[in-house]
Amino acid sequence: MKYCSKCGSGNLEFKIPADDSLKRFCCEECGSIFYTNPNIIVGALCMWEDKVLLAKRNIQPRYGLWTLPAGFMENAETMREGAARETLEETKAKIELLQPYTAFSLTHISQVHFFYLANLTTLEFGPTSESQEVELFSEPNIPWNQIAFPTVTKTLEYFFQDRKRGYFEFREEDIKLF
């Protein structure tokens, strides 16, 4: 941030405002304070019989690696709406959302990743501008060494563990890379 987005001044300071404890961009001309806060990524682990839906990324980051459909939650939508929208946008799949399943705090990128369990409602899915391939995988065929994000690996691992014991539990954990 180099200029104040309210008054256009270039007189910004990165400092701790009064009654605050963290540095923020502060406009020395108009007094505006600019906050940035973590973003929420919402996604879904979509089931069909004994298989789960993965998408091979057609965009950066992690181009060519496999992921669960997920993306940035948008203003004015619910987490569920966001998870269903991202699934549709990335895989063309329509889903019935079930329970919230995993939540991860990622401090190094200031994100929270939140995944639902879901059922595919039809077998219609396929590649999109964001996904070069979209496929159902049974457990033995999951491409574990080509998964795009650690939160996807963990969500899949929990899923197969929980399925074996017959009970799906909401999981929440922290990932601190540095």
Place this chain on the structure above:
Amino acid sequence: MKYCSKCGSGNLEFKIPADDSLKRFCCEECGSIFYTNPNIIVGALCMWEDKVLLAKRNIQPRYGLWTLPAGFMENAETMREGAARETLEETKAKIELLQPYTAFSLTHISQVHFFYLANLTTLEFGPTSESQEVELFSEPNIPWNQIAFPTVTKTLEYFFQDRKRGYFEFREEDIKLF
């Protein structure tokens, strides 16, 4: 947003960028696109014996009404760290965080509210710049008609229901006011 925060130009358009589906502020000079996304509020329902800790707000919005300690999650912290920090800042209380308990999507303000169950680790708590009073309440004394936010009311209601049946379950729901 009136000026580009990267180049200072006032030539901004609120439009749908290429390969997107929602309007964003776009700088027609330098090509920057500015995204805004929902914020996460993290808080805690803090227990001591049969009582829960509430704080009477000393700030707007909802000045003078009672709340669970909660506030904006900050960059580079986990949801748990944020909930503990907000509790300390608003009530001076130190807590042991237990399980994630409620999550609410609030579409009208583009927020997700996420509350943990927690135990007070000591009986030290008290007023702060953000809270004019901080008190423990047993169920019959909860000031139900003076609670600051619907997500606090719902979290308290779920808590007393769940405590009666002896089992605390993670709850997730949507609040759409318009």
